[in-house]
Amino acid sequence: MFAHVIKDNHMIPSIKQAKKNFFERGFAPYSTAYVVTNEDLRNALTCMPADTNRALTVTASGDHPIFTQLYGAKYVDTFDISFNARLIMDIKTSALSLLNHTEYCTLLKNLYTDNDIARIKNMPQIMEKLTPFEQKYINAMRGINLFNKPLDYISNSLPAEPEFEKMQQSVKKPFKFIFSDIQTLHKKLKRNYDFMHLSNIFDYLRTYQTCVEVLGSLAQYSNPGCKICFTCFVKDAEAICEKFIWEQELSSDKKQVWMANAVPKADRTYVIQRIR
Numbered sequence: 081m082f083a084h085v086i087k088d089n090h091m092i093p094s095i096k097q098a099k100k101n102f103f104e105r106g107f108a109p110y111s112t113a114y115v116v117t118n119e120d121l122r123n124a125l126t127c128m129p130a131d132t133n134r135a136l137t138v139t140a141s142g143d144h145p146i147f148t149q150l151y152g153a154k155y156v157d158t159f160d161i162s163f164n165a166r167l168i169m170d171i172k173t174s175a176l177s178l179l180n181h182t183e184y185c186t187l188l189k190n191l192y193t194d195n196d197i198a199r200i201k202n203m204p205q206i207m208e209k210l211t212p213f214e215q216k217y218i219n220a221m222r223g224i225n226l227f228n229k230p231l232d233y234i235s236n237s238l239p240a241e242p243e244f245e246k247m248q249q250s251v252k253k254p255f256k257f258i259f260s261d262i263q264t265l266h267k268k269l270k271r272n273y274d275f276m277h278l279s280n281i282f283d284y285l286r287t288y289q290t291c292v293e294v295l296g297s298l299a300q301y302s303n304p305g306c307k308i309c310f311t312c313f314v315k316d317a318e319a320i321c322e323k324f325i326w327e328q329e330l331s332s333d334k335k336q337v338w339m340a341n342a343v344p345k346a347d348r349t350y351v352i353q354r355i356r
Contacts, residue, residue, distance in 0.1 A: 093163050093213060095220045107261070107284065113164040115192040116237040117143040118230035119279065119311065123346035125151040127309055128275045136269075136301075137277040142169030143237070144277060145255045146176075150247050153275060159258040159265055164226050166257045167214055174209040176251050178202065181244040188238065192229040196222045263290070266297035274303050278310040288320055295324045295352070299336060302354050309343065309351045317350040318342070324352065 098110040121143060128135070128151055135153035137144040139160035146169075149156050160166060168191070175184055183202055190200045197203055198218050207215050218226075239247060260268050262281045276298060282291040298308065310317065321340035328338055337356040343349040 093217065095217055098163070098217065098221065099224075107161050109161060109163055109259075111162045111164065112226060112228045113139075113160075113162055113168045114141040114230045115168055115188050115227040116230070117141045117147075118232050118237070120346055120349075121147045124277065124309055124311065124343055124349050126346075127307055127343050127351045128152065128277075129305060129307060132274040134271065134273050135275040135277070136273045138279045138281060139165040139169050139255075139257065140279060141165070142172045144279065145169060146172060146247055146251055148275070148277060149250045150243060157256045157258060157271075157273075159260045159262075159268075161259070161261045163217075163259075166259075167210075167217070168227055169257070170210055170214060170254055171206055173251050173254055174206045175202070176244075176248050178205055178209070181239075181241045184244060185238045192225070192227050195225045197226065198222060262294055263297075265294075266300060269298075269301045272301050272303045272306075274306050276302070276306070276308045278308065280311040280313055282310055282312050282317075282320065283314040288315065288323065291315065291320045292324045292327060295320070296327065299328070299338070299354070302336070304354055304356060306354045307351050308353075309349065311346070311349040313348055317348055321350050321352055 101108060101110055117140060125147060128148070130152065132153045134155045134157070135148050136157050136159070137148050139145065139158045142165070145156045145158040158169065175187055179187065179202055187200065187202055191197055194200055198207065207218060258265070258268050262278070285291050285294070295308065302308070312320070325338050325340060328336055336354055338352050338354050340350055340352045343351055
């Protein structure tokens with residue numbers, strides 16, 4: 081059981097539990113979040129349908145929802161199991177409206193090197209835009225590294241200046257956050273999507289069948305033409321796609337028809353698309 085309170089499918093964070101369980105191994109409600117992505121989001125997001133109205137993506141470092149909106153999604157919902165993922169996302173979306181490109185990049189670099197983020201330059205005014213609990217959480221967790229730099233850090237993870245300027249225009253308010261692990265995410269969804277980005281979550285699921293079942297549960301919330309994009313560094317992404325499509329073909333109602341393709345130039349990244 082996770083050590084936090086759940087009410088109406090939403091996480092009610094607890095500083096007491098955060099301090100107690102912060103060093104819990106694996107993905108958990110208070111596990112550290114990366115401050116920048118370790119994935120090639122630019123190539124992966126080239127597969128997003130041009131007319132995407134609503135997208136669903138993992139929160140991770142906050143770059144996933146920000147880049148998804150940058151690449152054209154009108155509305156973005158985002159999910160994660162870690163409160164710190166939501167926190168870094170909210171810090172970034174707030175910083176976009178306050179800082180210039182140089183200040184923004186410096187802020188991100190400082191966030192994974194300083195274990196007292198409340199004292200980092202520009203954080204006081206950023207904190208004013210965060211929720212009251214996030215402000216209280218940051219002050220209470222001083223001395224603890226809430227964020228980390230990924231081991232396989234990609235040099236171009238930081239936005240280029242033209243991207244940053246477009247982000248400032250496209251990201252106008254905090255993203256809708258859904259607290260959830262990937263296996264129960266479908267129980268918390270309220271609408272259908274044109275695009276879903278699952279990152280490399282499947283590498284952390286135990287079996288191929290579990291991955292296929294997750295795709296099946298999320299397919300219920302897809303619009304015709306929807307694309308679901310995911311990356312696998314350990315598991316065979318092509319095998320997951322093939323089994324999902326095969327099971328869809330065997331389903332009794334056969335309401336949906338899907339096809340799969342590798343994403344050009346995106347390493348080990350596949351996309352399945354609902355064609356009917």
